[in-house]
Amino acid sequence: MKPYLFLLLFFSTQVIAEKAAVKLNDNDWPPFFFGGEYNDISSKGIGKEVLDRCLPSTGYKHEYTFYPIARMRKYMEEGKLDINIYSYRPSRESFLVYGKESIFSAGYRPVVRKNQNITINSIADFDKYQLGHLLGLRYSPEFYEYILLRQEQERLITTTRSSYVLKMLMSEQIDVFVGISQSALWYAKEAGVTHQIEVLDFDIKTSDYFVTLSKRSNRVKDKALFLSQVDQCIRTIKDNGEYKKILDRYRF
Numbered sequence: 001m002k003p004y005l006f007l008l009l010f011f012s013t014q015v016i017a018e019k020a021a022v023k024l025n026d027n028d029w030p031p032f033f034f035g036g037e038y039n040d041i042s043s044k045g046i047g048k049e050v051l052d053r054c055l056p057s058t059g060y061k062h063e064y065t066f067y068p069i070a071r072m073r074k075y076m077e078e079g080k081l082d083i084n085i086y087s088y089r090p091s092r093e094s095f096l097v098y099g100k101e102s103i104f105s106a107g108y109r110p111v112v113r114k115n116q117n118i119t120i121n122s123i124a125d126f127d128k129y130q131l132g133h134l135l136g137l138r139y140s141p142e143f144y145e146y147i148l149l150r151q152e153q154e155r156l157i158t159t160t161r162s163s164y165v166l167k168m169l170m171s172e173q174i175d176v177f178v179g180i181s182q183s184a185l186w187y188a189k190e191a192g193v194t195h196q197i198e199v200l201d202f203d204i205k206t207s208d209y210f211v212t213l214s215k216r217s218n219r220v221k222d223k224a225l226f227l228s229q230v231d232q233c234i235r236t237i238k239d240n241g242e243y244k245k246i247l248d249r250y251r252f
Contacts, residue, residue, distance in 0.1 A: 019060050020219045022082040024051065025072045026064035028162055030186040031250040032085070032104060035066040036161075047085050049246045050103050051211070054233035058226050060219075068160060069136025079216030087207035097223045099211040101231040101238075104247075107206035108139050109199050111184045112176045113169060120176070120202045126150075132165050132177035133158045139178060140205040163187055170196070178204050182250075 028036030032047040044052065048064075055062045062083070067075060075081040077095045085103060086092060110126075112118045120126065123146050131150055135158050138144050150156040157174050159165055165177045166187045181199045188194045211230050213223045220226050237243045 021061040021063045022055070022217075022219050023080070024062055024064050024083045025075075025081055026066040027072070027085070028066065028068075029180075030162075030183055030190075032106070032182070035064065036068075043250075046104055046246055046250050047209075049249075050234060050237070050243070051083075053237060053242070053246075054230050057233045058229045060226070069134075073136070076212075076214045077216070079214045079218060082214055082217040082219055084212055084214075085209050086212045087205075087209050092212075095215050096212040097215055097227065099227040099231050099234075101210070101234040102208035103211055103234060105206065105208050106180045106182060108143075108178050108204040109181045109184075110176050110178050110202055110204070111166075111169065111181075112198055112200060113172075114196055114198045116175060118176060118200070120200055122202075125202075126176065129175035130173070131156055132168050132174035134162055134165050134177075134179070135160045137178075143178065143204045166191060166193075166197075186250075 026035030027033035027047070029045070029047075031043075031045055033045040034043055034048070051062070065081075067081070072081065072084060076084050086096060086098070087106075088098060110118075110120050118129065123143060126146065131147075133147055133150075133156050139147070147156065151158075157168060159168065162179075162183065165174075165179060166184065168174045169177060170191070170193055184197070184199060185194065188197050211227065211234075213220055213227060215223075217223070234243070237246075
């Protein structure tokens with residue numbers, strides 16, 4: 001073989017073999033992800049540890065960038081981001097391809113100060129309280145409609161940073177907010193106020209969360225194969241005990 005033909009074949013093979021790194025959002029979502037204002041924390045988070053363990057099985061490298069919730073969704077719709085973790089909603093199938101093995105489960109519940117003696121058994125019970133909201137959260141469809149109604153009534157205090165919702169609660173700017181219980185407890189632990197808050201039993205929504213791909217991702221060509229490889233890895237680490245060890249590192 002002539003030298004220049006050998007070089008052409010070699011470099012062509014290299015181009016085919018080297019896949020572009022897939023892009024993920026480094027969510028600001030303790031204890032699942034520690035992006036945003038928490039990106040200097042040594043802990044990766046449950047979701048990030050699982051992804052770092054399983055994404056190499058696809059043959060792709062991966063890289064994280066933090067974006068706020070609203071912009072993250074826009075970039076997933078456009079394909080600027082390839083991967084994010086989502087709970088299942090039929091409406092999201094318009095821009096997402098879902099994996100089948102859950103990466104973790106999480107539930108939205110009301111969070112209050114312990115000395116308030118607040119009882120919530122229905123969405124209507126929120127009416128008499130000052131309500132906080134993290135911009136971009138959708139909760140359940142019913143509760144999100146209620147959030148929009150409170151916004152129209154100018155009876156909603158909104159923030160764009162997840163840690164601020166707890167700060168508003170502790171400073172008595174709000175009486176209650178709805179958040180993922182694991183996240184609320186993590187923020188409370190970090191702030192040293194665990195014994196001053198209470199996560200109520202009223203379940204707004206509990207969901208399994210899955211690895212998803214943007215339908216408009218140009219970096220991942222065979223999306224079904226990619227997700228099946230990730231799913232298989234998640235099942236494997238659940239079966240062999242690695243997954244439990246990851247969860248145990250974030251229990252408090």
